[in-house]
Structure formats: C-alpha cells, structure tokens
Amino acid sequence: MRKPNIRLNRINDKTKLLLKFNYISSVLSLIIGLICSYIFHMYGTIPYVFYFYFVLNLLNIAAFNKHKNLTAMAICTSVLSFLSTVVITLFSGGINSPFIFILGLIVLAGYISTRVFGKVYLYLIITTIILIYLIDYINFDFIINEVPDSSRDLFSLLSILFSVYLLGGVLGKNLLNTHHKLYRSKARIEKSVDEKENLLREVHHRVKNNLQTVSSLLNLQARNTPNEQIKELVKSSQNRVIAMAMIHEMLYVRDNLSKIEFGSYVQELTQYLLRTVERKDRNIDVVLNIPDTLLSIDTAIPLGLLINETVTNSIKYGFKNQDKGEITIELEKRYQNKFILKISDNGAGFPLDYDFKNSNTLGIRLIHNLARQLQGTIERLPTQTGTIYKLVFQDIASQFNP
Template sequence: MQLTESPSSLIKLQHAIDQWTIHDPELAAQLRSCLSDVKMTIVQLQEQSIWEREQCQRAEAKVHFLEHRKQAEEALRDAKEELEIRVEERTAELRDTNQQLQLEIAQRKQIEQSLRESQVCLQLLNNISRGITSGLSAEQVIESTVRQIGQHFKTLRILYGVIVDGAITAVHSAQPETMIKLEGAVLEVKQSPEYLELIDRRQPIVVANVTQASFLAPLADGMLSRGTRALLAVRVQHSAQEIGLLSFNSPEPRQWSDYEISTLTEIADYLSIVLQEAQAQQERQHAEDRLRLFESVVINGQDAVIITTGNPDDLKITYTNSAFTESTGYALEEVLGRTPRILQGAKSDRAQLNKVRQALLHNKPIQIELVNYRKDGSEFWIDLNLVPIFDNQGSLTHYVALQRDITDRKWSEKALIAIQERLKYLLSSNPSVIYTCHPNRNRSCTFVSENITQQLGYEVWQYLKESRFWLDRIHPDDLRNVLDHIAQLFEIEQLTCEYRFLHQDGSYRWLRDGMKLLRDRQGQPVEIIGSVIDITDRKWAEDRVLASLEEKEVLLKEIHHRVKNNLQVISSLLKLQAGYIKDDRILEVFKESQNRVRAMALIHEKLYQSEDLAKTDFAEYIRSLVTDLFRSYSVSSRLIKLNVYVKDVRLSIDTAIPCGLIINELISNSLKYAFSAGQAGEISIRLFSEAENYYTLIVQDNGSGFPTDLNFRNTKSLGLQLVCSLTKQLHGTIDLECQRGAVFKISFAEQKQKV
C-alpha cells in the first residue's frame, strides 16, 4: 500500500480499535499506542518518501535540465553559428550600406560645396550683372568686380590689368594688408613670348610656383618683388582692341583648386561679355547723346537748317528750324513743299548757283557763299554748306543745307581790306621797320614790314625763312647786350636798345629797336612786337656832339682853372700889397678882400675838379672855405668848434658864388666879433632843401650876439651890405635872431643858369 493511501486505512483501523475498547480497553490502548507509532512511522516514511520523491524529482529535473541544457547548448551553438553567419552577412550588408552612405555623404558634401561655390560664383556674376544694369561704366564694373572677388578670396591679391604695348598695366587691384597695391605697368609680358601665346590661346594660366615655371623665368624676379609666388590668370576681352587679364596672386606657392580655376574662368568669361555690353551701352549712350546734341544744335542753333527731298530736279523743303525763320522771315508753314529758289533774287550769282546745281546732280557736298533774299526783299550774304544724305542701301534720301548769315563778316572783310591797304601803305612809307617774332632767344620772325628792303636791303622772305636771321647779323660786340635786353623784356615787358646791324651792302648800321612783350590772358608770353629805325646818321651826329662836348668840357675846365688861377693871383697880389701896409684897419680890409677872392676862386677850383661842370658839391666847398677862413684868422679848432650840417647839395655856379660869399662874410664876422680872445664857442652851418630847387641856409654862433641897436640891413659894414645884396641877387630872404648868439637864416631859390 502506498503511503498516500494510509490515512484512510488508519481511520478504519482507528474505528476498529475504538470498537475493541469496549471489548478490550487494554488491547485497545495497546493498539492505540501501536497505532500512534505506526502513525509516526507513517509520517516518517511519508517524509522520507517525500524527500526521496523530491530527490528523484530533482534528479529527474537535473537530468531534464542537463538534457535541455545540452539541447539548449546545441541549439545555442546552432543559433550562434547561424547568428554569426547572419551577423557576418548583416555586417557585410552594413559595411556595404555604410560605404554607400559615406559615398553618398561625400557626394552630398561635394554637391553642397559645389552648390556653395556655384552660389559664390553666381553671386559674383549676379553682382556684375546688377552693376551693368544699374548704369555703371565699364571701369566701375571692373572695380566693383575686383573688390567683391577680394571679399571672398581674402588671402589673395585680385588684379585686373590691360595689356598695353606688351606690358600688363594695372587697372584695379584688391589685396590683403600683407601685399602691396599694384599700379601702372606691373609686368613686361613681351619678355615672355610663351606667356603671350598662352594668353592668345584663351587658356587659364595656372602656376603653383612662379620660380619653377620656365616660361615665367624672364618675369619671375619682377613678380617676386611684388609679392607674387603663385599665379592664376584668365584672359578677358577688355574691348574690341584691348586684352585684359583677371588674375589671382598668392604670396606663397600653392596648388590652385578646380573651384578657384573654374570660378575665375567663369567670372572672366562673364566679365568679357559684360564689358562688351557696357562698351556697347556706352556707345549707344554716346550715340543717343550725340543725337540729342545734334537735335539741339539743329533746333536751337544759330545757323539756319533746311532739309529737302532727295530729288535734285525737284527739291522740296521738308523742314526748317527757328534760325531759318529769324534770318529769312519765312515761317515753316510758308516754305513747306516749296523750292529753295524762293530765296534767290536779282543779285544772286548765277555762276555760284550753277556750282550748287552740279553738286546736286553728282550727289556731292558743297560749301559756297551766296547772296540770298529775305521775305521782305532785303538781301543778305550766306555761307551755304550743302550735304547729301544716303540710307543704308546707298540711296539718296535728303539734302541738308546749313546756311550762316555772313553779311556782317562780308562788310568786315571789305573794311579789313581797306584797313590792310592803309596799313600796308603806312608801313611801307614809315621809316621804321615793324616786326613781330616769337618770344625766344632766336627771335624767329613771324612778320616784317616790306620797307625792310628799303631800310636794310634784305627781302622779306629772307627775314622770315631763317630763324636766326636777325641775331646772326648783329655786330658781335653788341650781341651780348641785345640778348641781355631780350632777357630783361620778360620782366619789364617794354624796352629799347641800340645796336649795330649788318646791311645788305656789307656795312654796319646803327639801329634803335623798341620791343614790347605781348601776353595772353593767362599771362603767358605769346609774341614780341617791335619797331626798328636806322639811327646811323643820328649816331654820327651824336658822336660829333659828344666830341664837341668833350672839347668844350676841356675848354670849360681850362677856363675855370684859369679863372681860379687869376683869382689866386689877385689874392696873392692883395696879400703882397698887405705886406706893405702898416695901418691895421686897412690891413683888415685887404684880408677881407683876399678872403672874398679866395671864396670865389675856390668855387672855380671845385668846378674844374668835378665831373659835373654845371654844378658843384656845396658841402665839400663849405668845409674847404671854412677851413681856409679858420686858417686866415688863425683860429684854433680846439677853441671854436665848427659844425657843418649839409647833405648832398649841388648848386650851379650862378648860385654857388653868391652863396659862398654870404657864408664867407658871415663866418668871417663870427670869427672876428662873436668871441673874445681865448673864448671857446661853436659855429654851425646848415644848408638843406625844403622843396625842389628851394634851399635854406642857416649860419649861427653862440658868441656875444649882435648889438640890439644895430640894424644889419642898414649898416656901414661892407660885409653885411654884401650879405644883404647877395641875398637880394639870389631872390631870397634873410632874417636874424639874437637870443643866443647870432642866427642868420637865408632862404633862396636855385638860380637858372644864363645861357
């Protein structure tokens, strides 16, 4: 029986024991005790059975686990192998996918870079296009393009230049601060024919290192000196005749990227188109401006404009401007459809009109002067300029006539002809030769009057042909003086010089040349005008006069010398005679007379010693006169001091002798009476000019003064009588002041010399 079934059996056994209790309690108790042990044994057996069952279950579970584990491991191994296979397959797929993705990413980056580069290039091209559409000139477009390229390529110098005479001339450049700005001729490309050939091929010039490019060897030093180590240049069609270059200059060697090459190439190609459009636009603008200008000239011009049909046999007026109405009196509606012959009249020159007719028939332009008639019948002169107009096929469509009113000019021409004839007559009959010449040292002539032949024997053409004709015929001794005068002419603008000139007959003639420098409004010398006159006869007469004057000067000096000697003899005779006189009063009279004679003799001595025989240096004369008087009266200059205040005063002999005698008398009077024996004092003499030829003489001393009761104008003193008489002879005035000594003030005028 299984242990699991024991509970129901034990219950049955318990009921049986309970029944035996009644019959046999003791057996029942024993049975119950046994039953209790059985129960304990059953419990133990149950527990052991449970444990064993659990162990079996665990063993079975372990076996199952091991089997499952083995199966799981096998499955896991199979799964791992399968997973590894799948991982490898997936890794390969992921690797391929990653490579494809990286390739796509690289392609996308390249596309994005290309898009950015294309955007930069398109932006630059758009800016160039916007510049030309906004009306910028070609030069402004170039400047803007170079500047904007420089903003995107900040480490490079952007240079635009034009090839002129085999050299690249910089037009505009943009560069970083580390690179110099290029101006003027920067590269003599004619030194490298290969360089020019590359430019002609219209291929980009790509140079990573200028020192390693053989075709740049002749230019490398110049490029290095300007900080260019690498070069990228593309040709630009600057104009129809000129080639330009747009280039990148790198300060360091570098490999140029495809982006840089393509960008520069696209910009250069587009810039070529834009410059051509700009030039065409400028030409169109100039054409429009010229058209507007021509229209303004036609409408508002001062010359009458007439447009007719192109049939020379039946000319019909189709247009006239307002100047035509003003000059003829005909309104436009009055002449439309009519022939220009309405302007002809009785005095119209038929020969001139026939010339116009022939020009019309042969479709040739003509310029001619005619007499026309206004609407009111009055005549006027015109300068007619007739021009045929042809269309693109060469067919004659119209005639355009410009007619200018030259009536005033015709009258002026007649007046000018009359003036020219008068001037020609005046010049030919004038003894002076009139000329004009260039303001240079050669004095090359531009005009000379025809009377040069009569005056100097030369023909006019000889004077005009040779630039140095005039200077080569001036006497060698006078040439330097003439050249100096010409040099001075530019400072003083007008002068006269005299010189000897070689006549056609071989003799030298004296000429007087008056020159004047003419200047334009800006003050620049334009011409020298002058007149030349033969003064040979006058020079001969002057030489004779000078010789005569020199002879008379010698004679006059001799006369003054002899007069001085005669007066000196008289003075000596008086001195000798005085030696026999014992009376002091008479002796004093002789001394005074001797001093007066010596005063006059001194005047003649100063005159014949002077270069000027007409006037004497009066200051020197006074000093000599007073010195003689001091010596005559034995006066010591230590006691009596002499002060002479006389400036440069020169007096004629008719004034000097009376004035000298007056000084002689007044100084003698001061030396005799003003100072007592041994008394010190001063004598002063002043002579000055108050006005032209009007003088004041002051003689004063600080001695005892003049007696108050003595009238010097009415005295028995011979000396004072002479002073008053000589003052009257000079037509002067004399005054005396006696406050401190004696002061005589004499005013007089220069006496005219008697001829």
C-alpha cells in the same frame, strides 16, 4: 638855324624813301601783273589789281611833283597799298595767302612816315587780318582762290620775293642808312660836347688861376703896408677872392661843370677861414648840417661870399673874449628850388640895440646885397646868446646849364 635844317633833312629823307618805295612797288606790281596774266593765266581780279596799283601810284607820284605835299602822297600811297593788298589777299587764299605779309610792310612804312600813321596802320591792319580770318572761317561763297593750283607755289614765291625785296631793298636799307646817320651824328655831338667841356674846364682853371694871382697880389700889398686897418681890409678882400676861386677849382677838378656839391664847398671854405682868420690861441669848431645838394655856379658864388662874410664876422668879432666857440651852418631844402640857410654861433652876439637892417658896415651891406642877388631875404633871428642868420633863397639856373 640848325633845327630848321634838321627838319628839312628829315623831310627830304622821307620824300626820297616814299618816292623810291612808290617807284619800285609800281614797277614790281606791273611785272607781277604781267606774270599773272601771261604765265599763270589768271584772268580774274588779281592781275587787274596789280595794273590799277601801277597806274594809280604813278598818277600819285605825278600829282606830288605838282603839289609837293608829302603827307597827301603818303596817305594816297598807304590807301592804295592797303586796299590792293587786301583784295589780292582775299582772292589768293585769304588768311592762307602768302601776299598777306605785305600788310606788315604797310605797318612798317607807316612808322617810318610818322608815329601817328604807324599806330593807325597797326590797329587797322590787325583788325583787317582778323576780318580776313573770319571771312575764311565763315566761308563766303563770293570769295574764291583765283590762283590756279599749278601756279600756287610760284605765286607764293613771287609774293615772298616781292615782300623780301621791299622789306630789305627799300625799307631795311633806309633804316640802316638812318641808323648810320644817327650814329655819325651822335659821334659828332659827343665830340663837340667833349670839346666844349674841355674848353669850359680850361676856362674854370684859368679863372681859378687868375683869382689866385689876384689873391697873391693882395697878400703882397698887405705885407707892404704898416697900417693894420688897411691890412684887415686887404685880407677881407683876399678871402672873398679865394671864396670864388674855390668854386672854379671844384668845377675844374670834378665831373659836373655846372653844379657845385655845396657841402664839400662849405667845408673847404670854412676850414680855410679857420686857418687864416682864427687866432692860434683859440679853438673854434664848425659844425655842418648840409644834405647832399647840387647848386648852380650862379647860386654858389654869392652864397659862398655870404658865408665868407658871416663866418669871418663870427670868428673875428663873436669870440673876442672866448677861448672856444662853435659855428653851425645848416641847409634845408623846402619846395622846388627854395632853400633855407641858417648860420649861427655861440659867441658874444650883437648888442640888443644894434640895427641889423640899417647897418652901414661893409660886411653887413654886402650880406644884404648878396641875399638880393640870390633872390632871397636874410634876417638876424633874436637869440639870448650868439648870432643866428636866416637866409631864404632859391637856386638860380646857371647860364652853363644844358
């Protein structure tokens, strides 16, 4: 509902501005017309143009009160203002007339209405000013200066006061009010964004704490059972929980609340796995080849769990009979949001007859499920030594993204 309200407020502001401009310009036109007739003793075209503008503009306002069409009123106002200004300019000195500055106000009023109107007025008035100059330059006989010599200074004064009042008292004041409204609106939006960011940061912090609590409970449960197989299962679950907790911790401590710096995350995760899964009598290195990449939380969580499974399998089973080993993780960005992730090790690898796709082990099934969650595919590439996983996936837009 906010967008319609904003649009309605914008229309109301334009309506108030245009009505104010019409009323003030009409009253001032009547006053200047009377001054021209009875003080400057001008009996030609100029005073009658002021009177006609006064009457026609009031009729324009009355028509708007019936049809409520803002665009129609704006067009009528602009046409009346443009024609009246051009005629008065031609009959009060042409290119040297002080009244020519009113044409600049018409351009400004056009841009306040709409950008399209503003551009139309701009090019039309530039063309008109050039034509007025050419008319003066050619010196057509039918164009005369109706302002008496004795009143030209006062007419210039009236024209300048008329321009300045419309510019400052109507258009300028409206621009200033609009600026203040935008400033207050921006301040409210920034405050709202800060509050939401703090709330979201607190959510990530609490989720991280809750996941760590779950991890601690799993750890206690593993200690209270003598069954080694159950301990291994609980430890695997604990590592999966920690993999998710790390993501929420990174979102909490960093500025970006919707994107994960993937390289830093993988480095923290693999170092944690090496500390908790690797035997102390072995030396396994992890080599990362990951460019600066930001991934959404909806991508980072399943991807982190997938890396957790593959790296854990490599550490636990790939180097059983080896004292040293190396695990390599490479990320390559292809096109749009497509990525290729390769996880390889130089360990013992799988038996040649091992059916990777139809395996019933929990870890392998979980890897396939996570790949589908990433809207991607995973395969084990043939190799003479070790194991190579190739995952093709795409970054999934997070629900927290702006």
